[in-house]
Amino acid sequence: MKKTTLITFLFLAFSFQSYANNLIVGTPIISGNTLTFTIKWDNSWYVTTGPSNWDAVWIFVKRQSCVSGGSSPWIHGQLAASGQSVTGSELQIDLASDNKGVFIRRSAAGMGNITQ
Numbered sequence: 001m002k003k004t005t006l007i008t009f010l011f012l013a014f015s016f017q018s019y020a021n022n023l024i025v026g027t028p029i030i031s032g033n034t035l036t037f038t039i040k041w042d043n044s045w046y047v048t049t050g051p052s053n054w055d056a057v058w059i060f061v062k063r064q065s066c067v068s069g070g071s072s073p074w075i076h077g078q079l080a081a082s083g084q085s086v087t088g089s090e091l092q093i094d095l096a097s098d099n100k101g102v103f104i105r106r107s108a109a110g111m112g113n114i115t116q
Contacts, residue, residue: 021041021042021043022040022041022042022043023039023040023041023057024038024039024040024041025037025038025039025057025059026038026039033080035061038116039057039104039114039116040113040114040115040116041057041113041114042113042114043111043112043113044105044106044110044111044112044113044114045106045110045111046105046106046108046109046110046111047109047111048109054105054106055105056094056103056104056105057103057104057105058101058102058103059101059102059103059104060076060077060100060101060102061076061077061079061101062074062075062076062077063075063076063077076100076101077100078099078100079095079099079100079101079102080099081095081099084102086104086116087116088116089107089108090106090107090108090114090116091104091105091106091107091114091116092104092105092106092107
């Protein structure tokens with residue numbers, strides 16, 4: 001069985017367009033342990049009255065050990081406890097308490113398309 005590296009998997013996982021309310025995750029740029037990508041989606045919301053809720057995109061990494069044979073199960077990649085960032089002030093990143101993923105969401109009340 002061919003060994004699968006984390007970088008190969010990330011490229012395959014993010015190199016296509018996904019349309020969940022026109023969600024588009026751009027092709028990643030991988031440099032060392034850093035993954036950079038663009039993200040946009042339509043009809044985003046963050047309301048502070050009434051139900052007081054918001055939408056978000058859940059980003060996570062799955063990996064498989066590259067040990068001989070490659071028969072290890074896929075597991076969640078562990079993200080760094082700090083250092084995640086976004087360009088601009090429209091979005092914010094909320095790291096899950098177990099470091100297994102991040103939510104990307106609006107940083108302030110508003111509605112409309114996200115075009116990062």
